[in-house]
Amino acid sequence: MRALQGMRVADFTWVWAGSYATMLLALLGAEVIKVESHQRPDMTRTFTFSTGQVFADLNRSTAFNDLNLNKLSVTLNLSHPKGVELAKRIVSVSDAAAENMRPGIMEKLGLGYSALREVKPDIVYLSSSACGARGPERHHVGYAPTFAALGGLSHITGYPDAEPASLRGPIDLRSATAAAFALMAGLYHHQRTGRGQYIDFSSWESIAFLIGEVFLDLEMNGRARSRNGNRDQHMAPHNCYPCRGDDKWVSIAVSTDEEWQALRQTMGNPDWASDPKFADPMGRWQHQEELDRLVARWTSQRTHYEATEALQRAGVAAAPSLSGLELLRDAHSRERGMFLEMEHPEIGKRIVVAPPWKLSPTPARVNRPSPLLGEHNEYVFGELLGMSRDEMERLQEERVIY
Numbered sequence: 001m002r003a004l005q006g007m008r009v010a011d012f013t014w015v016w017a018g019s020y021a022t023m024l025l026a027l028l029g030a031e032v033i034k035v036e037s038h039q040r041p042d043m044t045r046t047f048t049f050s051t052g053q054v055f056a057d058l059n060r061s062t063a064f065n066d067l068n069l070n071k072l073s074v075t076l077n078l079s080h081p082k083g084v085e086l087a088k089r090i091v092s093v094s095d096a097a098a099e100n101m102r103p104g105i106m107e108k109l110g111l112g113y114s115a116l117r118e119v120k121p122d123i124v125y126l127s128s129s130a131c132g133a134r135g136p137e138r139h140h141v142g143y144a145p146t147f148a149a150l151g152g153l154s155h156i157t158g159y160p161d162a163e164p165a166s167l168r169g170p171i172d173l174r175s176a177t178a179a180a181f182a183l184m185a186g187l188y189h190h191q192r193t194g195r196g197q198y199i200d201f202s203s204w205e206s207i208a209f210l211i212g213e214v215f216l217d218l219e220m221n222g223r224a225r226s227r228n229g230n231r232d233q234h235m236a237p238h239n240c241y242p243c244r245g246d247d248k249w250v251s252i253a254v255s256t257d258e259e260w261q262a263l264r265q266t267m268g269n270p271d272w273a274s275d276p277k278f279a280d281p282m283g284r285w286q287h288q289e290e291l292d293r294l295v296a297r298w299t300s301q302r303t304h305y306e307a308t309e310a311l312q313r314a315g316v317a318a319a320p321s322l323s324g325l326e327l328l329r330d331a332h333s334r335e336r337g338m339f340l341e342m343e344h345p346e347i348g349k350r351i352v353v354a355p356p357w358k359l360s361p362t363p364a365r366v367n368r369p370s371p372l373l374g375e376h377n378e379y380v381f382g383e384l385l386g387m388s389r390d391e392m393e394r395l396q397e398e399r400v401i402y
Contacts, residue, residue: 002029003362007187010090010097011035011071012111014042016144016169017203018100018128019067020176025096025183026070027355027364033072033090033380034371038402039079041373042068049143050169058373059346065370066352069342073371074380075402082400084110089385092119095190096183100128103138113198122196124186128179132202142204144171151207156214158227165227171207178206234281236288237263240321241299243307249321250299250307260284262314267298344369377401 004025011022011034019034019042026032036042038058047054048063055061074090077083088111091097097116099106106112106127113125127133130142131150148154148167157165182199190196208215217223232238232253240249254260257280264273272294277283284291299307304320311318320326327333328351340354347369355364381387381401395401 001362002364003359004184004187005029005362007031007096008033008094009183010087010094012087012097012099012101012106013128014100015044016067016172017147017175017179018098019044019064020173021100021126021128021179021183022098023067023069023071024177024180027366028357029362029364030095031072032070033074033094033376034068035074035076035078035087035090036373037075037077037083038373039077039399045373057346062347062350065342065344065347065350068370069352069366070368071371072376072380073374074377075374077400077402078109078111080398080400081110082395082398086381086385086395086400087111088116088119090380091116091123093384094120094123096124096126096187098126098128098179098183100179102141103127103129103133117196120196122190122194124183124190124196124199126179126183126186126199126201128175128201128203130203132205133200144168144175147171147175147204147207150204151209152211152214153207156211156225156227159229160227162227174210175203175206178209179203231288234285236281236285237291237295238288239292239295241292241296241307243299243304243320244302245304248304250304250311251319251321252295252299252307252311253317254284255317257281259316263295263311263316266310266314266316267295270294270298340366342366342369345372374401 008031009022009025011032013019013022014036022032041058042064044064044067045055045058045061048061050063053063076087078087113127116123116125129138130146131137131140142150145154145166145168148171149164153171154164154167157167179201182201186197186199214225217225230239230251235253235255238253240251242248243250252263254263267273277287278291308318308320322330328339333339337354339351342350342352344350350369352366354366357364377392381392382389392401
């Protein structure tokens, strides 16, 4: 038994910020029916901004696979009135619906919240967009870098002498995680009250939410935080230090005098570490530029794994900066079951990220790879909606189921 087993979601989302949100629900056991078409497939079936990859076949996209595990797929031409009616029938047997189109698009299609409430009065409906579906910014479009900039995260990310960081793919996923949480809250509310709800979700506001302490600091103390690299407001040393090898680094954070003494001992108690200006936390923080250069002398003589192991053994917070391949091979990642191998009918064997939760009574699982386009038409239209084979074939000829 999984947390959302028995629940069904009509999924009108696409690309990253929408697809990942509904995939998280699918990992928790919800039956997620992705609605797309040959006329308008999910963009990640053909292209991904993250790596610049172009996929010639709609069923061979590794990006799509990573964002749509456990889902079902149906093909519906939503520009055709019969396609819209079939979409409504799917919603009528669902607990939730989700979309991340530009505000107004779903209403024009006849699939907005008001229209879907007529067929499913207690539907939990998520509308995810750049700036929300209401208010003066509702018509603004955007994607990950826009969300990060408007939400303030870009402004505080980067180095003091550089431009704000352009944050991309992971921001879509953070927005999607918040959207999944909102959907689950809606489903929980429905379970308790029997009532559905409309969730107007602003992606950039979901990113602003993640740095609430920055806004509070400005409001209460008048301090406007900006970019400070990897440095901390109090701790020193606190940075990412170069190690032996090409682009290899280790992160080190020292928060107490005891940890400072442990760092000194691990580095062999060099003469410079006895300098009085490094004797207390304030002194180390005030002279952190010099301190960083001195610590880097020690780290640069070791691999990032060697430095990490020595420091952790001494009780100093340290972690290697890992490439994607190193993360895949990392012993800790493997022990935690962070990755698993999945067989896809068109792509073949593929390493995917396992569910992020460890839930003993209701474990999240990856049961199947991403769906082929329209793979589950027969199940959804035939078994779920009770349509005859002749009716389905007729609608295929009319390019309604297409």
